[in-house]
Amino acid sequence: MTELWLRPIIPSSIPESTLVRADELVRNTAFLAGMVAPETAACLSELLKFTDAHYSRLIDGSPSEPEILEREFVLEHHQSTFADIPELRRRIVAVLCQHYQLLHRRTLRNGIGAFARALTFEYFALLGLHPQLWSLSRGLGRRLDEYQSATGMNDPMQTDGFEGAQQLIGREQLAFIDFMLGVCHEEVDYVTTALNRRRLRESVTRAYKTNSRLKDSGIRPETMPALLALLLQGALPRSEFLTFTGLPYEAVDDQINRLIKLGIVMSPQSNLHRLEIGLRAWIALDLLPNFH
Structure with a gap:
């Protein structure tokens, strides 16, 4: 052409x-x-x-x-x-x-x-x-x-x-x-x-209440503030992610692994102490209504 x-x-x-x-x-x-x-x-x-x-x-x-x-x-x-x-x-x-x-x-x-x-x-x-x-x-x-x-x-x-x-x-x-x-x-x-902070907070809160993949994967509500922070900042140290949840270390480690398995959190091989956001289409529909 x-x-x-x-x-x-x-x-x-x-x-x-x-x-x-x-x-x-x-x-x-x-x-x-x-x-x-x-x-x-x-x-x-x-x-x-x-x-x-x-x-x-x-x-x-x-x-x-x-x-x-x-x-x-x-x-x-x-x-x-x-x-x-x-x-x-x-x-x-x-x-x-x-x-x-x-x-x-x-x-x-x-x-x-x-x-x-x-x-x-x-x-x-x-x-x-x-x-x-x-x-x-x-x-x-x-x-x-x-x-x-x-x-x-x-x-x-x-x-x-x-x-x-x-x-x-x-x-x-x-x-x-x-x-x-x-x-x-x-x-x-x-x-x-x-993607503004107020709307994202509302969308993530709603997703934790209604999204079947999050529920069926055993994602705990305490991880919601941490995932929201990850969306806003793009990346966080694992230690900071832990602080946002208020959960014990062992519980957070399990939750991070579950989120990684879902594909909405990533842990780069080059820096395992760092977490990055990893949006997938199924959760983007919660964050971006009428996305397609």
């Missing part, structure tokens, strides 16, 4: 309200990245790959392999695309313009949606929007009718290639940019809200 790369045509006049929302996206994604510990972020990123695949199938209408882009390709075209766009917020708009115009490129239409989403993800990462911590595909899948309508994905093929894309500058493209920014904000807000 790399031959379908398209240098975006950017509107000569972008509403200030659109640029403000792009600025807010930079701030909000930076806040999200700052509130999630690196170990928790790594787990979340792995879980989101499965979520992206689920919603990609929904968007594309059939099972599809994730589009994998060569890093050199993305970097090369990133530099040529944004060299003359100094403002970060205008670069974000340019990425969304490219997404829109790629979907209107009628030649070799099959797979273009997956390519456009993958390219948008890579560009967002290069622009520092931390897309590995939230799911654009989830947002688009949940608003699929609007996405298809905004991009004309269900329209008969009428235009072709770059010349066709040139005809798209106008109200429709600006509406699409605002739609996409809205989706991005919704998804960032969803993860930010789910």
Whole structure:
């Protein structure tokens, strides 16, 4: 799909309200990245790959392999695309313009949606929007009718290639940019809200009361504060984990082994005195309602 790369045509006049929302996206994604510990972020990123695949199938209408882009390709075209766009917020708009115009490129239409989403993800990462911590595909899948309508994905093929894309500058493209920014904000807000301290405490407490895997595995309620601390901090010394539980050493050691067996706590071989969070999809559904 790399031959379908398209240098975006950017509107000569972008509403200030659109640029403000792009600025807010930079701030909000930076806040999200700052509130999630690196170990928790790594787990979340792995879980989101499965979520992206689920919603990609929904968007594309059939099972599809994730589009994998060569890093050199993305970097090369990133530099040529944004060299003359100094403002970060205008670069974000340019990425969304490219997404829109790629979907209107009628030649070799099959797979273009997956390519456009993958390219948008890579560009967002290069622009520092931390897309590995939230799911654009989830947002688009949940608003699929609007996405298809905004991009004309269900329209008969009428235009072709770059010349066709040139005809798209106008109200429709600006509406699409605002739609996409809205989706991005919704998804960032969803993860930010789910992972704030108060909500996490509520979610972990509820999981300990209702999750059958925790109950059936003999996980004791006293470990709940320790697991919450591990989620928030990403990693803890075993001794500190013990302190959070208030249990005797032997009991804590048994509980840690049970949590490790469940896969929600990990003990790195390189440092057996350290514990790290190890999220699994079954408990992520307790922490992130309607995850997929």
